[in-house]
Amino acid sequence: MRAERSVRRHLTVTMVAAVLAGLLVLAQAELLAGVLSGRFTAAALGALAAVVGVRALLAWTQGVFAGRTATGVKSALRHRLLARLGELGPSRLTGHRSGELVTLTGRGLDGLDAYLTGYLPSIAVAAVVPVAVLVRLFAADLGSAVIVLITLPLIPVFGALVGMTTKAVTERQFHALSRLGGHFLDVVRGLPTLRAFGRARYQATVIRQVADAHRSATMRTLRVAFLSSLVLELCASLSLALVAVPIGLRLLGGSLDLTTALLVLLLAPEAYLPLRAMGTRFHASMEGVAAADAAFAVLDDAAGDPPGATRPYAGHGAPEIRLENVTVRYPGRDEAALENVTLTIAPGERVALVGESGGGKSTLLHLVLGFLRPSEGRVLVDGADLTELDLDSWRAALAYVPQRPHLFTTSVADNIRLGAPGATLEEVRRAAAAAHADFVDGLPEGFDTVVGERGANLSAGQRQRVALARGFCRPGATALLLDEPTARLDGRSEAAVVAATAELARGRTAVIVAHRPAMIDLADRIVRVHEGRVVSDTTRDRPARPGGDDHREPQGVASLPEGSAR
Amino acid sequence: MNRRMGTRLAWAVLAGAAADLAGLGLIAAAAWLITRAAQQPSLAALSVAIVATRAFATGKGVFRYAERLTGHDVALRAQAGTRERLYEALVPPQRPRHGGADLLSRMVDDTEAVQDLLVRALLPAAAALLTGLAAVVIGLFVLPVTALVLVAGLVVAGVLLPAATAAAARRWSARIAPARAALAARVADLVHGSADLAAYGAGERALSGALAADESLAALERRQSRVHAAALAVGTLAQGLTVAAIVLLAQGAGAGSVATAVLALTALVSFEPVLPLAAAGERMAGITAAIRRLREVRAAAPAVTEPAAPAPVPSAPLTVEVEGLVVRHPGAARPALDGVSLRLTPGRRVAIVGPSGAGKSTLLAALMRLVEPESGSVRVNGADLRDLSGDDVRTLMTGLTQDPYIFRTTLRDNLRLAGPDADDERLTAAVREARLGPWVERTGWDAELGEDGRTVSGGQLQRLALARALLYDPPVLLLDEPAEALDEETADRLMADLLDVIRERTTVLVTHRLKGLESVDEVVVLDEGRVVQRGRHDELVAVPGYYRDLWESEALTRR
Helix, strand or coil: CCCHHHHHHHHHHHHHHHHHHHHHHHHHHHHHHHHHHCCCCCHHHHHHHHHHHHHHHHHHHHHHHHHHHHHHHHHHHHHHHHHHHHHHHHHHCCCCHHHHHHHHHHHHHHHHHHHHHHHHHHHHHHHHHHHHHHHHHHHHHHHHHHHHHHHCCCCHHHHHHHHHHHHHHHHHHHHHHHHHHHHHHHHHCCCCHHHCCCHHHHHHHHHHHHHHHHHHHHHHHHHHHHHHHHHHHHHHHHHHHHHHHHHHHHHCCCCCCCEEEHHHHHHHHHHHHHHHHHHHHHHHHHHHHHHHHHHHHHCCCCCCEEEEEECCCCCCCCEEEEEEEEEECCCEEECCEEEEEEEEECCCEEEEEEECCCCHHHHHHHHHCCCCCCCHHHHHHHHHHHHECHHHHCCCCEECCCCCCCCCCCEECCCCCHHHCCCCHHHHHEEEEEHCCHHHHCCHHHHHHCCHHHHCCHHHHHHHHHHHHHCCCCCCCEEEEEEEECCCHHHHHHHHHHHHHHHHHCEEEEEEEECCCHHHCCCEEEEEEEEEEEEEEEECCCCCCCCCCCCCCCCCCCCCCCCCCC | EEEEHHHHHHHCCCCCCHHHHHHHHHHHHHHHHHHHHCCCCCCCHHHHHHHHHHHHHHHHHHHHHHHHHHHHHHHHHHHHHHHHHHHHHHHHCCCCCHHHHHHHHHHHHHHHHHHHHHHHHHHHHHHHHHHHHHHHHHHHHHHHHHHHHHHHHHHHHHHHHHHHHHHHHHHHHHHHHHHHHHHHHHHHHHCCCCCHHHCCCHHHHHHHHHHHHHHHHHHHHHHHHHHHHHHHHHHHHHHHHHHHHHHHHHHHHHCHHHHHHHHHHHHHHCCCCCCHHHHHHHHHHHHHHHHHHHHHHHHCCCCCCCCCCCCCCCCCCEEEEEEEEEECCCCCCCEEEEEEEEEECCEEEEEEEEECCCCHHHHHHHHHCCCCCCCEEEEEEEEEEHHCCCEEEEEEEEEEECCCCCCCCHHHHHHHCCCCCCCCCHHHHHHHCCCCCHHHHHCCCCCCCHHHHCCCCHHHHHHHHHHHHHHHHHCEEEEECCCCCCCHHHHHHHHHHHHHHHCEEEEECCCCCCHHHCCCCCCEEECCCEEEEECHHHHHHCCHHHHHHHHHHHHHHHC
């Protein structure tokens, strides 16, 4: 809030400086007219120089404070956007929207610069300076003042008229333009494919044709769009001629003195200038307005959870996790992601969630993590409703490996101790060893190796094992939640991850979303989720596997929950 | 740039200068008219000035309109030319660059810098120069000493100031770019890593890291805005003080009120096109950087050297012999391929397996002549690939490459790029062979496929790429990880279909899945660029080694 107050102060200083600089042009015209007509002596040039000096100072002030305003507003919006990201939570940050958010928070907000440093001050100037000029003109020469008064409104009126008549045309054409504009990028991106089929050279002619089409379409648009600026330019310059010629004639007749005439000549353009400047800046700031709209759309998005409860989770040992008639609906979708699911996972039980992608498995994990709240029904851990628990304390009992774990641009060690910032290097090493992440020692700087952006210098299997090591680095965790940890891995990496997972699941309640048979093999119980419903729930007879040490008696098919039509 | 382009450019400059000159003429004529009228001459003495005032007023608007149209036309043509040259530079196989998709978008954005350069810098500068010259010439005729003062003022505002802002912008953008990148990385961490952060209670720490990055960027930007502020102030000073000095000199020289007024007002107005050049200078840092990047791309040597006189294309059936092939990526310590040999007789199907980074895709790139071997050779019917033109090689050996691309056009056109002359019957056949028939029926041939093929699932994308390869029907079919990034069931189905389709074709199949490889003629196991094992599937499974390990762990994962 304090930051936002100071932004408001900076903006005020910017606008006041801009308006004062605009008003000083009147003083400058006054002095110049006086000197040129001979009314003032050359000594008045000193005053003129002083006015110019003050104007320069005001311009500097305006520039500096405009910069402060812009950075202040951008920082404030960024703070609120980033804080909002946390509130939205991971399950609402999926899909292509996340990329848009990154761009918006970074470069997108820079579009506001033109709006804040150019357009806003120009509004203030346009509101004050033309009025001041008119008042001075009325005092000096009624005839000229009337001409300016009549022609001045023509600028916004014509601007609006031309804008309205051309709006439909330009919008249609800009739509076509954006398609054509994207063509080049599309072709360049697909160049390896074109090359593979011998079409790369041929596309050069297509590019030329599209560029020609793009240009003629653009020019058609511009011919109309620039009409408005033609009208404005003509309005302003013809008005000047309209003012100058009668003044000349009246001077000839002796009904006007030279000082007034020169003053009018110098002042008249200053009445039009602020309006035209505002128009130009308005166009330049449209991008910023769009960015601000996008930012506020994110900030105002009502989708958010009520503030979390504060009762700490006080479980000891592996928790029992129970879903009671849980239904989850995502906003904007007709079908429920989960529908009336009831499931009880006993302490220490290892459950594999299987089924086609999009069936609701990840949604189920997100529920248990508290990323999502059920639309209907309850999620209970050790009998306590998750909505009544302090989520941070519950999550502290979890080890979670998402489908695509995110590695942060920091050292491997810091990535592993993400959930335990106080862990010593020895503890980190042990966690890595348990996760079969022995490759870390082979990295150029071992555990101090900085991971590239999004783990760029590690393979998918290595990233997955670093994520598992995160889980091991939280020895206090009593439950394990894994989301397809072996998707996209080759056989050797998969075997290592499976072995590490088996280790991590020991003595913990484990819920594992699994595709690959080896992973499914780890589970005591297989729950198949299809189209948001649990369609089968099998407690397994565990086959003897090499290295498999625990055997259980077959328990047959557990009671099927309601809604298991198949 | 050809001559017609030069003519267009000249017209744009002239239109811009004419608009500015009309503005100058308007104020000069009006100033003359008023001060002269005050001396009460006959009306006839003023008539020329009256006409001139009106003519300049009209001309200013019309010329400005013409300038904007011609300027944008020239700029768009220049941009189209830049894009064409960039594209032509990218057509020959490229050495891999860092940055991938982002780099390509930036390259495309960079081509817009040329437009900026013309519309925002060069054309206004040329017009400002002509206008300044005209004002100086007026000064020379009326009172030469004032012309000197005007030149000094215009040089400060129009040359020194833009040069200073350009230099400052260059220095600042070098400091701001890393801060911006740091912030972007922190924000990306917060967004893409939100699940990890929330689950491990690390959200607060990451947020404060991002806010700190924002604060340091904001501090730099605040300091950078002082450059802009100082430029505004200096411009204002230069204009005002020049006018004051000219009036002082003119009055001191007893030039008379008409001459003084004309000199003062033309000087005042001659700064109007000059003052925006300081802002153009600030933009120049970005523009020159973009142009330099484009020039570097164009100057980069292609990955392979084309023969001066390409040998005739061998005709099918083809026998491909790879002998002791060594390929090293630029800057890499270890060769990507280290002495690989391989023989492909007509109809033979070879599978290449091995861990990622083993050199599998590099081998295919060498066969498609996308990389230059360090030593060893690839021969087709005895002809060395080095003696053939790269385009010819790719008519012989091509297929499903890494990361196939779906263009933003119709399904039909996406397929037809591999067979521009193919009739509907052949298109349908290729689609059927790729087991894509039902999907095509559902989607429709004329459906627009979305950006990056967003409306196409991973499995459909690979099948569409396979259909392209089958439509192109090269004598030697190359398939690079066709089941990459597919879920288990889709991958199994696709591989089964694929092994069926290639039954009659000479094929090199790169894969990391061993299921179904019983049916290929040879399996080559690559590791660290070397062939570590080769033979038929059953032979390789029978002996200890990488292949058997892989087979066993895959069997384990399959139940």
